[in-house]
Amino acid sequence: MATTAPTTCRSSPTAASRIRGAVPPGLIPGVEDAVVLLPYNHSDESEQILDRHADEIAAVIVEPILGGTGMIPATPEFLARLREVTRRHGMLLxxxxxxxxxMDVHGAQGHFGIEPDLTTLGKAIGGGLPLAAYGGRADIMALVDPVLDPMTQMRHATTLGGIPATLAAGLAQVRALTPEVHDHLNRLGERLRQGVRDIGRRHHAPLQVTGFAHVFGIHWTPTPVVDLETVLTSDKAVTNLLTTSLYNQGILMFKSALGTVTSPMTDDDVAMFLDALERSVVDSGLVG
Structure with missing residues (x-):
């Protein structure tokens, strides 16, 4: 299995250098040897790693948008290359x-035109309640279907699956995510991101924003943020200062400077956020 998550890479010194100091403590012994790290948004190097370990890797797991790492979207070329290489080597994507x-009626895979072998889902499909799901190719899903094979050893069990209230909330959520709602969210998200970029330009500040559709991440670095390595160049002390200032102005967002727009929001809400962020940048004393 390969992954683009921030963990130790045993195969590529170049890729490993991108995550130095970012591996959390407490990994179970053996995890490092079972996972190969792929450098996010670096298509050529990722292909070389997969070619080199073609006989060992069962699957490549990737987020189309790196969430907790900084709301970094994958490039269409990166996702397309992963699909081509995994298909060539018989690996699952x-x-x-x-x-x-x-982000779209058919998720990121529909937007980017990528057909994975398996998809994992959560958060939004629960309508605010705990729910997760996965799905994929019929031949793979058949392996865990006790109706098809009552004796299957590859069973799937869950504590929170099938709760009626959660499933009702999830169904209502999915029905509410109409094409019009997606368009609304995507438009507001892009207006917010463009506004953040404009603030950085006006004040000659190393203020950057990443994201796609409804999600965004704020970074304080002159380095273009495209992967984990470049995320680590962001000054967390400054982004913590900015989010604290936003709290004091009535705007709550993740301390990691990550956020989303939601369907009840309007252009006025985005304008309020941008005004508050600009005040935070100016009042911080970090710009002239």
Whole structure:
């Protein structure tokens, strides 16, 4: 299995250098040896790693938008290359759409035109209640279907699956995500991101924003943010200062400077956020 998550890479010194200092403590012994890291948004290097470990890797797991890492969208070329290489080597391509699912009627895979072998889902499909799901190719899903094979050893069990209230909330959520709602969310998200870019230009500040559709991440670095390595160049002390200032102005967002727009929001809400962010940048004393 390969992954683009921030963990240790045993195969590529170049890729490993991108995550130095970012691996959390507490990994179970053996995890490092079972996972190969692929450098996000670096198509050529990822293909070389997959070619080199073609006989060892069962699946490649990738987020179309790196959520907790900084709301970084994959490039269409990167996703397309992963699909081509995994198909060539007989590896599964698993798209983690927990964050990206609400970006389009058919999620990020529909938007980018990528057909994965498996998809994992969560958050949005629960309508605010705990729910997760996965799905994919019929031949793979058949392996865990006790109706097809009552003796299957590859069973799937869940604690939170099938709760009527959660499923009702999830169904209502999915029905509410109409094409019009998606268009509304995507338009507001892009207006917010463009507004953040304009603030950075006006004040000659190393203020950057990443994201796609309804999600965004704010970074304080002159380095273009495209992967984990470049995320780590952001000054967290500054982004913590900015989010604290936003709290004091009545705007609550993740301390990691990540956020989303939601369907009840309007252009006025985006304008309020941008005004508050600009005041935070100016009042911080970090710009002239």
């Amino acid at each position: 698993v798209l983690d759409e927990v964050v990206s699912f609400p």
